[in-house]
Amino acid sequence: MTQVKIGIIGGSGLYKMDALKDVKEVTVSTPFGSPSDAFIVGNLEGTTVAFLARHGRNHHLLPTELPFRANIYAMKKLGVEYIISASAVGSLKEEVKPLDLVVPDQFIDRTKNRVSTFFGDGIVAHIAFGDPVCPNLAKVLADAVESLNLPDVALHRGGTYLCMEGPAFSTKAESNLYRSWGATIIGMTNLQEAKLAREAEIAYATLALVTDYDCWHPDHDHVTVEMVIGNLHRNAINAQKVIQETVRRLSENLPTSAAHSALKYAILTPLDKVPAPTKEKLSLLLQKYL
Ligand SMILES: CSC[C@H]1O[C@H](OP(=O)(O)O)[C@H](O)[C@@H]1O
Numbered sequence: 001m002t003q004v005k006i007g008i009i010g011g012s013g014l015y016k017m018d019a020l021k022d023v024k025e026v027t028v029s030t031p032f033g034s035p036s037d038a039f040i041v042g043n044l045e046g047t048t049v050a051f052l053a054r055h056g057r058n059h060h061l062l063p064t065e066l067p068f069r070a071n072i073y074a075m076k077k078l079g080v081e082y083i084i085s086a087s088a089v090g091s092l093k094e095e096v097k098p099l100d101l102v103v104p105d106q107f108i109d110r111t112k113n114r115v116s117t118f119f120g121d122g123i124v125a126h127i128a129f130g131d132p133v134c135p136n137l138a139k140v141l142a143d144a145v146e147s148l149n150l151p152d153v154a155l156h157r158g159g160t161y162l163c164m165e166g167p168a169f170s171t172k173a174e175s176n177l178y179r180s181w182g183a184t185i186i187g188m189t190n191l192q193e194a195k196l197a198r199e200a201e202i203a204y205a206t207l208a209l210v211t212d213y214d215c216w217h218p219d220h221d222h223v224t225v226e227m228v229i230g231n232l233h234r235n236a237i238n239a240q241k242v243i244q245e246t247v248r249r250l251s252e253n254l255p256t257s258a259a260h261s262a263l264k265y266a267i268l269t270p271l272d273k274v275p276a277p278t279k280e281k282l283s284l285l286l287q288k289y290l
Pocket residue numbers: 010011012013054055063086087088089166187188189190225228229
């Protein structure tokens with residue numbers, strides 16, 4: 001199987017990357033079922049990357065239906081060590097405006113119907129998640145944004161991404177509650193990816209593309225899909241420029257990441273006591289420690 005160090009997950013509005021050269025579609029099977037779509041493996045800035053459309057190229061998967069485990073396991077199988085996620089988000093703060101870019105450093109989990117771990121079935125592990133985003137990868141991403149000097153686009157380094165279940169958008173009461181918690185942006189997809197990437201010892205960072213003010217802002221219309229996609233089309237070009245510049249920087253210098261050894265002190269079950277089928281299923285994640 002082709003080995004690729006950098007994975008890109010494209011969210012709403014970012015279903016392909018125009019700058020990818022010499023592309024081939026790679027279908028990856030996993031013990032957790034099929035990923036959202038085939039991976040598009042290609043060359044970006046002289047580096048091989050693997051792109052995955054999170055909701056499928058025709059956006060047919062709800063946030064709740066996303067095969068998060070298959071997606072991250074497939075990334076691991078491809079050899080990915082760094083994931084850049086691009087996502088549409090609503091803003092929960094006045095100063096974070098539609099079309100701005102945020103590189104969040106925290107998450108709040110308000111999802112209800114999702115599996116967020118590879119473990120269980122006879123193996124227990126508790127990864128550290130106090131810093132859910134790799135700070136070193138996030139810095140490369142934010143520095144890339146800054147270096148591009150994109151007109152009329154402010155960059156926000158850090159911020160809390162609240163991950164809700166969806167698919168319906170929030171009520172005003174919920175939106176204001178999340179504001180009172182200090183959350184910066186709201187979306188429906190990144191929390192499970194960040195957790196599973198950490199369990200898979202892959203560094204993860206998000207480029208959040210602000211598309212709306214959710215429903216709390218008295219002077220702005222409530223979020224609609226039309227609003228999200230309209231604004232996303234306007235900054236999908238910026239998103240691709242940022243990803244391209246980030247990959248260029250990564251190809252010069254891959255940062256160290258604590259995520260790469262996240263399982264070192266996380267597994268409680270003696271590995272010789274783990275049932276064979278579980279060990280087999282998770283072999284890709286455990287092989288370093290066997
Ligand atoms: C199309 S609006 C709601 C939808 O957009 C975001 O998706 P993604 O994170 O994949 O860009 C949000 O999380 C919802 O899934």
